[in-house]
Amino acid sequence: MAYQAEYIWLDGTSPTPLLRSKTKIMKDEAATPPIWGFDGSSTNQAAGESSDCALKPVFSCPDPIRGGANILVLCEVLSAIDMKPHPTNTRAPLEKVYKKHAKQGMIFGLEQEYTMLKLDGSPLGFPAGGYPGPQGPYYCGVGAGRVIGREIIEEHTQACIDAGLLIEGTNAEVMPGQWEFQIGAADPLTVGDHMYVARWLLHRIAEDYDIQISFDAKPAKGDWNGAGMHTNFSTTAMREGYDAIIKACEAIGKKIDLHVKGYGDDIESRLTGKHETAPYNKFSYGVSNRAASIRIPWQVAKEGKGYAEDRRPNANADPYTVTRLITDTVCSAA
Numbered sequence: 001m002a003y004q005a006e007y008i009w010l011d012g013t014s015p016t017p018l019l020r021s022k023t024k025i026m027k028d029e030a031a032t033p034p035i036w037g038f039d040g041s042s043t044n045q046a047a048g049e050s051s052d053c054a055l056k057p058v059f060s061c062p063d064p065i066r067g068g069a070n071i072l073v074l075c076e077v078l079s080a081i082d083m084k085p086h087p088t089n090t091r092a093p094l095e096k097v098y099k100k101h102a103k104q105g106m107i108f109g110l111e112q113e114y115t116m117l118k119l120d121g122s123p124l125g126f127p128a129g130g131y132p133g134p135q136g137p138y139y140c141g142v143g144a145g146r147v148i149g150r151e152i153i154e155e156h157t158q159a160c161i162d163a164g165l166l167i168e169g170t171n172a173e174v175m176p177g178q179w180e181f182q183i184g185a186a187d188p189l190t191v192g193d194h195m196y197v198a199r200w201l202l203h204r205i206a207e208d209y210d211i212q213i214s215f216d217a218k219p220a221k222g223d224w225n226g227a228g229m230h231t232n233f234s235t236t237a238m239r240e241g242y243d244a245i246i247k248a249c250e251a252i253g254k255k256i257d258l259h260v261k262g263y264g265d266d267i268e269s270r271l272t273g274k275h276e277t278a279p280y281n282k283f284s285y286g287v288s289n290r291a292a293s294i295r296i297p298w299q300v301a302k303e304g305k306g307y308a309e310d311r312r313p314n315a316n317a318d319p320y321t322v323t324r325l326i327t328d329t330v331c332s333a334a
Contacts, residue, residue: 002026003069005033007055008200009077012044012088015265016215016316019200024073033057033073037080045077045088052080058091059193064162065204072163072200074193091192094324098188101331105236108191108323109168109184109307113227113315114202115219116149116177117212123220124149124211125176132176135224139174147172152206153179159201165194174225184232188323195319215316217270226270226277227315233326234307237334242304244334249285249294249308251333252326256283259329262321264314271312278311 005024010017020043024036040046040053055075063070077086085092098106116124125132125148137146153170160167160181168182181202183195199215206213218226237244252259260267260280271280278284278293285294285308287301293312300306313322 001029001069003029003071004063004066005060005071005073006063006066007033007036007057007073007075008197009038009055009075010088010090010196010318012040014044017088017318019196019203021200029069033060033071035078036075040077040086045086050081053086054078054080054083059197061163061165061197064159064201072197074197090318090320090324091189094188094192094320094327097324097328101327104331104334105239106188106323106327106331107185107234108188108326109182109232110191110195110319111180111182111228111230111232112195112198113173113178113180113229115175115214115216115227116152116179116206117214117219119210119212121212123175123177126220131222135174138172138176138178140171146176148177149179149211152202152209152211153181156198156202156205157181159205160198163197163201165198166191167194167198173227175220178219178225178227188320188327192319192323215314217264217266217314217316223275225275228270228277228311229264229313229315229317229319229322231310231313231322231326232307233310233323233330235330235334238305238307240305242301245296245300245306245308247333248330249296251329252294252310253283253285255325255329256281259310259325260312262317262325263312264317266316267312267314270314276311280312 008021011020036055041048041051057073059074063072077089141147170181271277273279276290284292286292287296288298295309
């Protein structure tokens, strides 16, 4: 019986790539989704005179929107000329780094914040031409006037569960119309794959409500929190002892610029030293400190083992790039 395979990939839009997708009709349920082509000149990935790019499936799961035998297929982009990773393909370099350090057992958990926007670009929950009450009652809130957009969150959460993604939770964030979901814990390739499918599902579900999903670092200027993708990480050694956690933090602190440049567009507007952030150009770490670059949870300090949280990555950061940087820096220093 024929079914639909939705091929999903990252385009070449700068500075933040967009998700794209198109549908392939599959004739045989036992068939493996094949490599497929697309017009790279329409996605900022090729010139018109040599426009073909290729989609290489790397992860598939049930399609919770269409249901039935339909599937979602996440793909890497290859150059159609030589079938090598396209310059916009950030998953391929992550795979090399992951394989190089695989014995150290690096795993990640990603906390994806995002903001719902009305079609005029203003955050959902902001009155026309004005502002809601200040931050305070919205985080993990309940009730009209404090929480907005819950119907989208409920639908997205169930879709992620039905797709078999590693979603761990959701919560309302500190600004009206701002939410978070978490993906993990898993190796860097898996957590990135699941995050991109979860992002695609969020965009697709919000589309039915005429709501835009923004991963902008600072979606509302002024005295409002930005949106991040706090990145929890640990090696086997970190899960077994506290010294390895301190060593990891200090290794990352020696590469401030390298990491910040890979942590998402417009990071300077979010990492100001205010609104639960550390300055983008300074590095710090501390126990239970949400104003530090890296937070060590209190229970980790108490137990003497566990993980650390890099609080700097933006909501618009590429999880493949973030996990590659952390994996290479921490594991190379071990």
